[in-house]
Amino acid sequence: MTSNNKNTNNTQSDNDDWLGDLVMSLFTAAGYLLWWAVLFPAISLPIIASLALGITHGPRGGIVCAIVFCAGYAGWAWLDPRSFRSWVTEPVRRRWLTWSRYTRAWESTCTLHGLTAKLGDRTLTPTLRTVTIGRTTDVLAVRIVTGHSPTDWHKQSEALAAAWRADRITITATAPGELRITLMRGDVLADPIALPMPTPATPVDLESVRVGITETRHPWHMPLLGHHLLVAGATGAGKGSVLWSLIAGIAPGIKTGLVRLCVIDPKGGMELGAGAPMFTVFSHDATDTTLELLRTLVTVMHERANRLRGHTRLHTPTPSEPLFVVVIDEIAALTAYVTDRKIRTEIEQLLGLLLSQGRAVGISVVAAVQDPAKDTLPVRQLFTVRIGLRLTEATQTTMVLGQGARDAGAECDRISDATPGVGYMLIDGTTQPVRVRAFHVTDHDITTLATQFPRPARRPTHNQRPRSTDSGRTPNEGTGE
DSSP: OHHHHHHHHHHHHHHHHHHHHHHHHHHHHHHHHHHHHHHOHHHHHHHHHHHHHHHHHOHHHHHHHHHHHHHHHHHHHHHOHHHHIIIIIHHHHHHHHIIIIIITTHHHHHHHTTOOEEETTEEEOOEEEEEEEOSSEEEEEEEOOTTOOHHHHHHTHHHHHHHTTOSEEEEEEEETTEEEEEEEOSOTTSSOOBOOOOOTTSOOOTTSEEEEEETTSSEEEEOOTTOOEEEEOOTTSSHHHHHHHHHHHHHHHHHHTSEEEEEEOTTTSTTTGGGGGGOSEEEOSSSHHHHHHHHHHHHHHHHHHHHHTTTOSSOOOOSSSOEEEEEESOTHHHHTSOSOHHHHHHHHHHHHHHHHHSGGGTEEEEEEESOOOTTTOTTGGGOSEEEEOSOSSHHHHHHHHOTTTTTTTOOGGGSOTTSTTEEEEEETTOOSOEEEEEOBOOHHHHHHHHHHSOOOSSOOOTTOOSOOBSSOOOOOOSOOO
């Protein structure tokens, strides 16, 4: 009798457990369905409407409603595929990729890479706060565990990129204990970008000159007014593309006299010589002509500073008071390779003066260099905008872009030699380098620019001292009268 009672109680207990599990599973399933209905209203609303109509008017009504919705959605997808993807398929795709790529294995990924922490018997895991899925770029917002720092994540960046099947990864601290992880798949900068040829009516913004595109497919704008620009890259890295893209961006201003180009091409003028009609001064050696040009520019700088002192902190270019842009194709030929020590010392001093004092009075230096070492280019820290193209060594990234740039994703030494013009730009005052690609400028483009945008024919005034020269003659140091 006692044994029968025990068996009956056990059976009753098993039935209660089974029933409780079933009810809990039904509630959980209902919760998931409700959550999915909220997440994907464009899919859930037609299903709910069809079910409701089937319940109230019979199965036939529900089936007819479902057919009508399917036909309507098919027509929507055919007539306006962009909005159909945005409202119907994209939310599902993003949710699926968020779970399959990151959420599903988040804890195990962090554990395997040593990014968790132990507190007694507890394992503390970083919090994945948000995930933004893009076409080629995913962005994760992460809160790291106590006891770890962004450096710990930087050390694991390559391993994390491999784990998440990403081509590139950048990890940036956005706040104490907060990180933004950006993962890139594919390369939107892999193909050359044709130069959009300007017209005489194209507006010129000297504070934001368009020279290419960024990795986010936005236009790459480079500040020129009030800045000096350094472009560093190995042979074939695309330094010429950056220089010519910049010249093309300011070409309409050259024709109106708003900008005066003073070009120094110490390698004999092979790279920039085709644009000589655009140049106020063109020197293709590292001898007396270049020295005289630098002396004249320093004189103009001092005159402007005396005239503008107490009136403004930044010169505003006008055709009568133009912005002088000094383009130097290989600056190391002036600072390291000149054999005459006296001339080299004076050139370094003149360049130092222009770089340290010229920005405010409307003189900007744009220089390209292959070897950015301190011995080769002692004035490199005076450039406020620096672009690192393909470089041969990892340490050169630090030389050009500064400490921490490579940890932030600027791996200039890993840029493919098949993508000239691709690099990273860093502006003083910012910590995050931007991956960019300059326009592809052909010989035909250069010829067109030189034909359509020549320098003004009128003689310069006393505020425009450097005189036009196509053959490297010494610039005029007179008043222009």
